[in-house]
Amino acid sequence: MRQIRELYNIMAVALRNILNGTKERDFERLRNIEPSYERSIIENIKRIIPQLFDMDTLNVAELSERQLRDGFLVGKLAHCVASTKDMTILIYLVKHLDIYLEDSVYRCIPIDQDIWRFESLNDNFRECGLRLLPRLACNWEHKNRDAYHSYTMLFYMKNFYYVNSKEEEEYIVEHILLPQTTFYHALKRGELCVCVSPVTGENVVQVTEKYTRDNEELIAVEPLVPEVEQRLQEQILSVLEKAALQKADILLLPELLGSTGIRVSIQLELEKRQRIPDNEFPKLTVCPSAWEERRNSCAVLDDMGELLFEQQKHYGADLKKWGAKEDIVSDKKIYILHCKGVGRVAIAICKDFLMTSYLEILIETLKVNLLLVPSFTTGDYQFKTCSDKYGYQDCDVVWVNTCASRWSNSQGQMTTAVTRAYLPGKWGNSRLKAYMEELCDKQYKCDGTCLYTYGIRLEEEEHYEI
Secondary structure (H helix, E strand, O other), X not given: OHHHHHHHHHHHHHHHHHHHHOOHHHHHHHOOOOHHHHHHHHHHHHHHOHHHEOOOOOXXXXXXXXXXXXXXXXXXXXXXXXXXXXXXXXXXHHHHHHHHOOOHHHHHOOOOOOOXXXXXXXXXXXXXOEEEEEOOOEOOOOOOHHHHOOOOHHHHOOOEEEEEHHHHOOOEEEEEEOOOOOOHHHXXXXXXXXXXXOOOOOOOOOEOOOEEEOOEEEEOEOOOOHHHHHHHHHXXXXXXXXXXXXXXXXXXXXXXXXXXXXXXXXXXXXXXXXXXXXXXXOOEEEOOOEEEOOEEEEEEEEOXXXXXXXXXOOOOOEEOOOOEEEOOOOOOEXXXXXXXXXXXXXXXXOHHHHOHHHHHHHHHHOOOOEEEEEOOOOOOHHHHHHHHHOHHHOOEEEEEOOHHHHHHOOOOOOOOEEEEEEEOOOOOXXXXXXXXXXXXXXXXXXXXXXXXXXXXXXOOHHXXXX
């Protein structure tokens, strides 16, 4: 709806004016103002823009399509933001506009589509230098977590947050709003089920001889041998079937065990349901990443097999066994899924998760709540330390390795966990991990359908509404 986008533009301008006209001490002072003074601020705003409030109270009104159509509210807000020099008035105006626009993002989904793709909620991000983004509820996140470690405008915003365009200028960020009902069953049962599988212990990943470009030693990953690809495809489809029967909300598979053909086979199964008839799970499938033409990327599919996006790896790994670096390029794109009850979901492929500057963009700037990490490496210590790093941001991390990576070390044995998760939040912190021998007692001779499930606690049934 065009009028809603205009309100997003107005909010973005107000935020820019506030950021230009306030300091941290101003926000600190406002945290402890007298209730009578706060009430007088709100009453003043109501006198200026009564349409934003209920007629007889200072409560925020419900969003009215009639008011939006006649343009009166939009005009009053735009004039107020442009003319007001009192930053306190602007701060409380944004606070109440944030409440007024709760769940308004769902009205922006095109009529003929189930999802909405966008760079920013506001169209004027180039002029004001801010991107306004939806802050859908994450049910394990502390309420207003920003209040505990900073004095910023985010303290006054429940349903939206903003990003300074310069903070992400190295990457193109595409946001994808999923339907409100995507994780309906998870929220009803009070648990988000994330299934992971190492898939195989076979020596299936082969690399080229070392070569040099710009004085840097590099290697490329060879395409999967056809018979290996066919075997992996069958094992992955078996994992998918098993995950669906366990009502997995998300299925996460490792790095480098994929191909275009394997992705298509997963898509067809999710669409046709030949192995898993009458079963709507999983809601998201993170396919094993495929290495093709210097691109290492994993496809993310919805429950009907539709491709939501392909996240590319940005940083090549240093592969010690071969004494060279993974030769990849990337499109410099980041994809963020916005989901009711789960918040913001992103993928970081192996080495990307170990890069501090990249993690800061994902977690501190884009405020990701669930980070899924498909990996191939045999080591897990650095993944452990990075997983714990942003616990204060309530970012849940689920990492999965593959037993096939044992062939990349000299011993040919898995000595570390093949999967681990760090699940912080308002119920405390959980650190979970599983070793290969815990998943499979056949010591790499299994059929490749080992599966491990993480249950991420959500709120109880009565707290979820659509």
